[in-house]
Amino acid sequence: MTLLPIFFTMFACSDVKEDDHHHEHNHGVVDAVTVSLTNNSDGSTEDVEWQEGSTSTINLVAGESYDVSLSFFVTDHGEQVSLNAELIEFDDEHQVFFTGDAVLSDSPLVEVSYADSDDNGLPLGLANTFQDTVAGAADLIITLRHMPPENDVAVKTADDAANLENANGDFSVVGGSNDVQVTFDLVVSDN
Numbered sequence: 001m002t003l004l005p006i007f008f009t010m011f012a013c014s015d016v017k018e019d020d021h022h023h024e025h026n027h028g029v030v031d032a033v034t035v036s037l038t039n040n041s042d043g044s045t046e047d048v049e050w051q052e053g054s055t056s057t058i059n060l061v062a063g064e065s066y067d068v069s070l071s072f073f074v075t076d077h078g079e080q081v082s083l084n085a086e087l088i089e090f091d092d093e094h095q096v097f098f099t100g101d102a103v104l105s106d107s108p109l110v111e112v113s114y115a116d117s118d119d120n121g122l123p124l125g126l127a128n129t130f131q132d133t134v135a136g137a138a139d140l141i142i143t144l145r146h147m148p149p150e151n152d153v154a155v156k157t158a159d160d161a162a163n164l165e166n167a168n169g170d171f172s173v174v175g176g177s178n179d180v181q182v183t184f185d186l187v188v189s190d191n
Helices: 004-010 084-089 160-166
Strands: 032-039 045-051 057-061 066-076 079-082 094-099 111-114 127-131 136-146 177-189
Touching: 032 057, 032 177, 045 057, 045 177, 066 084, 066 136, 094 160
Parallel strands: 057 177
Antiparallel strands: 032 045, 032 066, 066 079, 066 127, 094 136, 111 127, 136 177
């Protein structure tokens, strides 16, 4: 049984014109996100899962850095199906963004760095690093954005994350539309 036709069916929508170069896409179908954290000091790991309608907390330790990978899922016939393979296949049309007071306030709790890129060398955001952590609690908003070309002109640029930061998380400054936006409670403890 092949899942590829299921993915394309689940991603079909009327607001994105289908052509020979781009897949169709259904915004809002992502109903689960897993944040996998690996502490770079001791190698300990933790998965924080979010499902639609729930709240989740990410716990970090001040002064530590973490490798952070993200997985996005849809529910198909009662089973969670990962979308990461498709996101990688169409990586030039997607990017994960990090906003919220945990990263955009005057005293951010964590600095986020992309650890992966798309086929054009632009950030993707399925793999990241959280570093320079300081104690406190704040919202961390993780957004998967679909950014297909418009009129054969690329929408995704190297400056999108910086533009979003300068606009204090106002997504009107970047192209595309959100596939999913999840707010996590980020708690950084002193130990």
